[in-house]
Amino acid sequence: WFVDVDKSARQWKGKKQSLKQISLDVVKSGDIDIIPDRFKKNYFHWMENLHDWCISRQIWFGHRIPVWYCKTIDKKQLTFNQCDPIISIEKPKQCPQCSGKSFEQESDTLDTWFSSALWTFSTLLDKPKKNDTLDSWIKRNKKKGTDLDLFHPTSVLETAYEILFFWVARMILMTTYVMGEVPFKTVYLHGLVRDKLGRKMSKSLDNGIDPLDMIEKYGTDAVRLSLVIGTTPGNDMRMYEEKIAGYRNFVNKIWNIARFILMTDSSDRRSATPIKGRRPSDSDAPTLADQWIQSRLQTLIQEVNEHYNKYEFSLAGEKIYDFLWHELADWYVEISKTQSHTLAPEILLDAIKLLHPFTPFITEEIYQQLKSSKLIDAKDEFLASSKWPEEKRSTKRSPTPIKGRRPSPPSVEKIKSDFKALQSLITTIRDMRAKYNLPYSEKLDAAIATKKHKDMFQEQELVVEALTKVRIQVLPTKPVEKENFIKAHSAEFDVYIKINAKQIEKQGQQIEKEKQNLEQYIASLEKKLSNKNFTQNAPKEIVAQEQKKLEDAQSKLKKI
CATH class of the missing domain: 3.40.50.620 (HUPs)
Incomplete structure (x- = not known):
């Protein structure tokens, strides 16, 4: 047929x-x-x-x-009647051509x-x-x-x-x-789901992964994320246990963010939402961190919606991942510990709505706990039935303030620029602590020289101190060098961290120890590379690797 x-x-x-x-x-x-x-x-x-x-x-x-053949016998010819096939789902009762009642399907x-x-x-x-x-x-x-x-x-x-x-x-x-x-x-x-080496999963290779085993071990949400993030339409993907375990860590991170917000905001802090009829106090007024996280959320909603509409699910998932881990958790939640209020519950709610198609189980549980703790105004029974987040992008720029009137909120561009500078300052100080082995148990003092961000850095002194354990003094020019400082330079500011004689001595001892270790390492590499048996008999790529190690070590020693 x-x-x-x-x-x-x-x-x-x-x-x-x-x-x-x-x-x-x-x-x-x-x-x-x-x-x-x-x-x-x-x-x-x-x-x-x-x-x-x-x-x-x-x-x-x-x-x-569903075709039936008439099998009625022509008694004269002693053959089956040559009737046309009958198309019928049910067995026909009689043949429309010869009225016969014998059929074969x-x-x-x-x-x-x-x-x-x-x-x-x-x-x-x-x-x-x-x-x-x-x-x-x-x-x-x-x-x-x-x-x-x-x-x-x-x-x-x-x-x-x-x-x-x-x-x-x-x-x-x-x-x-x-x-x-x-x-x-x-x-x-x-595309196809392949193993870690890019091979097609098969019984003969015994390289398949049972999703039920992975769900039992790492949870359904982690398995879902590993199948979507990093996958593009029409292309094969590699699936392996370490990848699923990595997304289990992300799911745990979301849960820990939610737990911290629930524990912190359930009793000892006021909501950032102003009470109707009451003029907000200075402590209730949106901080730079509040304004920044709101602007980042609005950008995230816009970008995720665009990716969903274009079926770019992996890109959408990656941006939600980065927002929750590297912006909400690493920056806003940490900074909000220094504030009398927080927007964290409201921000988290919209973020988990965006993430819900990827991880329906953990996000639903977080939603129910936020709702039962009354940290959010939510009437929907389930997260899946709640309203999808809408972008509330403002196109207004901040006008010149009028005397006697409360100043207008800054533009989104100004908020992003200021917070980026604040992040850069905090990161620079943290890097200096790590580079010079200055333990966080010791509170330090620093001078910040900047003209561009002088006022903003002064407003954020407590935030910088909370996140770096360094008390800062913001100056328009560099400090008079009557004291001992370690320095770091950037295009928009310079950092001078004050250290005492004991810390200087400790730094000198550490540098001397590092120098001795490098000298010993360089000597061993030079001896190895001067050995003709090694250079002539070892594979060329191995010899090249050793030569590269020597050059890197010499460069590091020169810097010290």
């Missing part, structure tokens, strides 16, 4: 066309989009060279072809892909009535409010690229013929 793909079969866009022509038109005209775009070329190659489709198979399992089954191609609409149809034609059956099921009316065509089909022709193309053939419309608007193709 064959399907003729070149025969004019259905009216399409005002013209009777073949199944092949319709299937090509729906993608060329943009009625169906294929992601990634490069697979359209594969699709067109297959469909332009499409031959008649053999839909019958000699296998045991499948939909048996076709033994072949339908091709698997023929049966699969029915999926988009067949699940939404009722049982056909006795006198239904194809058109009347579809028309009855397409009435307003029916499943077929509500859910067909499908918005997105997600499947693997290797069955683009076998399944996707067959669904387009079948649905456009039966329904007179496309089966879906967008086809999103994923």
Whole structure:
């Protein structure tokens, strides 16, 4: 049994066309989009060279072809009557040609892909009535409010690229013929899941990963993240246990952020949301950190929505990951410890809404705990049914303040610029502590020389002290060097950390020890490289590696 793909079969866009022509038109005209775009070329190659489709198979399992043959015997000729085959789901009661009542059904089954191609609409149809034609059956099921009316065509089909022709193309053939419309608007193709070395998972290699084992060990959310982040449409991905374990750490980080916010804000701090009818006090006024985290959240919402709309799920996940870990946890939560209020619960709520499609379990649990602690104003029973975060981007720039009136809030650009400078200052001081081995148990003093950020740094002195254990004094120029300082220079400020004689002595001892260790290391490398047995017999790449080690060590010694 064959399907003729070149025969004019259905009216399409005002013209009777073949199944092949319709299937090509729906993608060329943009009625169906294929992601990634490069697979359209594969699709067109297959469909332009499409031959008649053999839909019958000699296998045991499948939909048996609904064709019946009359087996009534012609008593005069002593042969079966030559009646035309009867197409019927049910066994016919009698032959319309010879009135015989003996029938045999076709033994072949339908091709698997023929049966699969029915999926988009067949699940939404009722049982056909006795006198239904194809058109009347579809028309009855397409009435307003029916499943077929509500859910067909499908918005997105997600499947693997290797069955683009076998399944996707067959669904387009079948649905456009039966329904007179496309089966879906967008086809999103994923790649194969491979092992750590890029090999296809197989029983013979015994390199498969059982997702149920990974879920038991690391949790469902971690497995979901490892399958989405770092994956691009149409490309194969590598899946291995260490990757899943890494995302388990991220899930734990989210949980720890939420726990800290719940413990800190449940009793001992006021909400940052002003009470209706009360003028905010200075301690309630939004700080630079508050304004920065709000601006970053708005940017995140905009970028994540754009990525979701473009089906760039990996990029969306990476940006939410970076925001939660490196901005909310590493910076805002730490700074908010110095404030009498915090926006952390509200910021976390919107962030977990964005993350919910990736990690539904941990985000739902956090939502329920935030809600029960009354740290957020949430009436939805579940996070999944709550409103998606909306971007509230302000396009206003800060005007010149009028005398006697409260100054307008700074522009987003100014907030980002100021906070970036604050981050740079804190990071510089931390790096200096690490470089000179200055323990955090010792509180230090420092002078910051800057003209550009003088006022802002003065306002943030307590924040800098809390995050670096260094008390700062902000000056327009460098301090008079009557005391001992260690220095660091940047384009926008200079840092001078005051150290005492004991610390200087300790630094000298440490530097001398490091110098001796380097000299010994260099001597051993020089001896090794002067040995002709080594340089002549060892592989060239090994000799080159040793030479590079020597050059690096000599460079480091020179700096000391």
